[in-house]
Each structure stands twice: as structure tokens, then as C-alpha cells.
Amino acid sequence: MGGRTSEVACPRPPSLATGPVYLDHNATTPVDPRVTEAALPYWTGFFGNPSSEHAYGGEPRRALAAARAQVAGLIGARPAEIVFTGSGSEANLLALRGAVLAAGARDAHLVVQATEHPAVLETARALGRLHGTRVTVLPVDHHGLVSHDALAAALRTGSDRTVVSIMAANNETGAIQPVADLAALAHSRGALVHCDAAQACGKIPVDVGELDVDLLTVVGHKMYAPRGAAALFVREGVALEPVVYGGGQERGLRAGTENVALAVALGTAARLAADDLDAGRIAALRDDLHRRLAEALPGRVRLNGPEAAGQRLPNTLNVGIDGTRGHEVLARAPEIAASTGSACHSGVHEPSPVLTAMGFDAGRALAAIRLSLGRWSTQADVDTAVRALAAAVVDR
Structure with missing residues (x-):
């Protein structure tokens, strides 16, 4: 996996045929034609609600389950631990707001680091402003990395009401955080650990078991799926407050009829990445x-x-x-x-x-x-x- 040295052999999107050389893949990626091909039938033909018991719901339900398994396969999770969301920002919101509110917001302690994506930093600020959550922002060194000692200092009063969020890789510099080491420390103090892996998934191997995280964000448009397709890994047994209330979709954490086409796109992109990073x-x-x-x-x-x-x-x-x-x-x-x-x-x-x-x-x-x-x-x-x-x- 990831060992090729020749030019890439998969079909090039028509969008790259003209215009300047595209060197902004950390902002968004072109949709892989193979992803488009896989998702298209669920926009044009298989329109049924995957929750419906009749014939029209069968194929969408099967496709949704297959996509969930594909995303899980990319990150070493179980399919039941994957919750589809509409964006990485929403997945981060579900993880942080969900964990903090489930723990009791006024008694919770949220620890983030200074170079996180705004979706994490602004959620942390909102939890502090609206719910009185104590928030600690960890410094980074001149390479953009969080130190073990900085996290240890923040966790001196660690408890099961502490939530730590450390991104896997930075969107601007590409700096890869020592997540496994930091997660081990956080867990030793009783904390829950979230990782925003939006930039890492599809670029480097990501395994929730090896990282030892409880929550992990996956984003489709960073790995050749359309915008609007993302997911949150939620380890079995982790309690979260829902991000959208209503029906029982997505384990009751994100109500609303699932967008099967986008889930299929995300699943296909995950499979392609798993096959060859x-x-x-x-x-x-x-x-x-x-x-x-x-x-x-x-x-x-x-x-x-x-x-x-x-x-x-x-x-x-x-x-x-x-x-x-x-x-x-x-x-x-x-x-x-x-x-x-x-x-x-x-x-x-x-x-x-x-x-x-x-x-x-x-x-x-x-x-x-x-x-x-x-x-x-x-x-x-x-x-x-x-x-x-x-x-x-x-x-x-």
C-alpha cells in the first residue's frame, strides 16, 4: 500500500484537463470518477428511503450498510461505530459538544490544541460561552507539535469528565501529531479522546485501535469524495448528546433520512484509499x-x-x-x-x-x-x- 512510483493510473477527472496546475488538495480534492460512478445510481435510480421496509428501501439500505463497512475498514473500526454526518465540522461538533454535554457541561473540561481546525476551536469557545465548560488550549512548538508535558500539565486534575481533542495532521503545515502517545496519557487520566483526522485519512494509514482514540472524524472531500460527505467514529460505549434530534437514524445521534448517494461516495473513496494510499x-x-x-x-x-x-x-x-x-x-x-x-x-x-x-x-x-x-x-x-x-x- 502506497508503494507506487510511476504516474497514477486511475482515470483523471475532466475538471483537471484545463486550467492551472492544482496544488490545493488540502483545501478540497477533485471527485474521483470512480466515486461518481458508484454514487450516481443512488441519485438517479435507487431513490427509496433506507428505513422503508418495502422493495424500494432494500437497495439503499444495503448500499448504506456497505458504505459504513468501507469507511470502518479504512480506519480499523467496526461498521456499527460509524456515524454519517454532513461535514467534518458537523462531525467535530457531534464529538465535542456531544461528549461534553453527555458528561455534564458545567463540570466538564475540554482540552484542545492551538493549531486545531476552527471547527474544533470555535466549538470549544461556544461550549465555554454557552455552557460554562472549562476550556484549555495547549501550545505547540515551532514545528507545530503538542508535547507530552503540555498535555500532562493540563490533565493534572483529569477525570472522566475531561475531553481531549488532538488533530491527526494539520491542514496548513501537514504536521502529524503524536496522537497515540497523547491518547495514552489522556486515557491514563480518565479522559475521553477525539481526533480530527480530516487531513490524515486517505493520505497516511489511520487506525483507531493503534491511535487508541474514542472518537475520530473522517471527511470525504479531503479524499476524492464530494463535499457534504463525512463520518464520525464513535467507539462502542461512548455516550454522546445527539447533534440532530428526531428519528433513530445513525444510532440516534444524527436524525434525518440518510443521503445514501453521499454515503456511497464516501464509502467508495474510503475503499480506494485503503487499496492504495x-x-x-x-x-x-x-x-x-x-x-x-x-x-x-x-x-x-x-x-x-x-x-x-x-x-x-x-x-x-x-x-x-x-x-x-x-x-x-x-x-x-x-x-x-x-x-x-x-x-x-x-x-x-x-x-x-x-x-x-x-x-x-x-x-x-x-x-x-x-x-x-x-x-x-x-x-x-x-x-x-x-x-x-x-x-x-x-x-x-
Whole structure:
């Protein structure tokens, strides 16, 4: 799994046939044509409610069960532990709000880390504001990693009313957190552990048993399924307050008739990822891109995130180029589609909160460019990116 070195053989989406080289896979991925093909019958033909007992409900019900098993297979879970949701943000909300309210919000302690996705950080803030939950935000080091000691300090008063949320991999830098080590510590203090694995699933192996987490978020549009398809792993025996009340769908945690087509899409994407993560080929392209950028712009390219290969997603390269601003460089390089970590408000760019939390000053943070490769990235794409970025920076 993940050992290929040749160009990818699966069909290329028509959406990539024209336009700039796409290097923004951490934002969203093109839908794999095989995913579209699998899901299409559940939009066009098998329209029945999977809860219906008559003939029209049979095939949707079977497909929903198969998709649940496929998602479970990707992360080493049991099918009954998979709850389908409408987005990763909703899955994170169900995990954190659900666990905190089930534990008694005013007595609960929620521990998150500073570079989490806003879906986690804003949920934590809302729980503190609306329910009086005590919230601790852990610092990260200059690589973006949480330390064992920082979590230990936060858990000195740990109990079964404590919920810890640690993302598997960061969306901007690709930094891979030591989740298993942190989860072991949290469990030793009686805490429940959630992991937002939106960026990790489909890129690196993810196994809920090895990570020893109680809750884990999976997101479809980060691994070649459509937007609107996601899931939450809920370990058997974990109590959560529902995110949507009503019928008994999704173990009673997320009421509403299931979107079978999107579940099938997510399941198919999970199966394809489990069959071949393609990490080796993509990492080789990423490292070649990094090396050649550094050669084209000697002494000016700074890596943002861990240098060790095993501590960063194989597809992710976040770099700053001295003396530049990332959004200006990308504006002068229309041949590629990539992103920065900065936020733009009324034309004013602000430093990435992730890079700021890592201790970078505003100049270093505003220079950042995130280049994230994917399933159909090629050597020709790397060639184009190096040329475009070097040309956009030269003499600036």
C-alpha cells in the first residue's frame, strides 16, 4: 500500500484537463470518477428511503450498510461505530459538544490544541460561552507539535469528565501529531479522546485501535469524495448528546433520512484509499518540488512544519520565501492553484493563526505558501510549479 512510483493510473477527472496546475488538495480534492460512478445510481435510480421496509428501501439500505463497512475498514473500526454526518465540522461538533454535554457541561473540561481546525476551536469557545465548560488550549512548538508535558500539565486534575481533542495532521503545515502517545496519557487520566483526522485519512494509514482514540472524524472531500460527505467514529460505549434530534437514524445521534448517494461516495473513496494510499509516489514529488524550489531560490526558502519525513503529511509542502508575501507570489503565478495560510479581510491580509501559534512573526507567516499534491499530481506539475514560483519571485 502506497508503494507506487510511476504516474497514477486511475482515470483523471475532466475538471483537471484545463486550467492551472492544482496544488490545493488540502483545501478540497477533485471527485474521483470512480466515486461518481458508484454514487450516481443512488441519485438517479435507487431513490427509496433506507428505513422503508418495502422493495424500494432494500437497495439503499444495503448500499448504506456497505458504505459504513468501507469507511470502518479504512480506519480499523467496526461498521456499527460509524456515524454519517454532513461535514467534518458537523462531525467535530457531534464529538465535542456531544461528549461534553453527555458528561455534564458545567463540570466538564475540554482540552484542545492551538493549531486545531476552527471547527474544533470555535466549538470549544461556544461550549465555554454557552455552557460554562472549562476550556484549555495547549501550545505547540515551532514545528507545530503538542508535547507530552503540555498535555500532562493540563490533565493534572483529569477525570472522566475531561475531553481531549488532538488533530491527526494539520491542514496548513501537514504536521502529524503524536496522537497515540497523547491518547495514552489522556486515557491514563480518565479522559475521553477525539481526533480530527480530516487531513490524515486517505493520505497516511489511520487506525483507531493503534491511535487508541474514542472518537475520530473522517471527511470525504479531503479524499476524492464530494463535499457534504463525512463520518464520525464513535467507539462502542461512548455516550454522546445527539447533534440532530428526531428519528433513530445513525444510532440516534444524527436524525434525518440518510443521503445514501453521499454515503456511497464516501464509502467508495474510503475503499480506494485503503487499496492504495499512494503516499510514496506523492512524497517523492513533494520532496522534489521542495528541493528544486530551494535550488531556484537559494537561501530564501523556509520550511514551515516538521522536517522529519514521518512527522509531516506526504503531500504537503508549506514554505515561506524570504522577502515576499505568499498571496502576492501566487497572484503572479497564475499557472498554479495553491493557497496561503493568511486570512484576507477587506483586502488586508492577516497572518495564519497556525503559524502564529508556532511562534513565527508576521513577516514569516505572511510569506507562507501551501502546496498540497494529490492523486493525479505528476512530475510535469512539479516542473510547472517550480518555474512559475521562481519566475514570480525573481528580482522581487
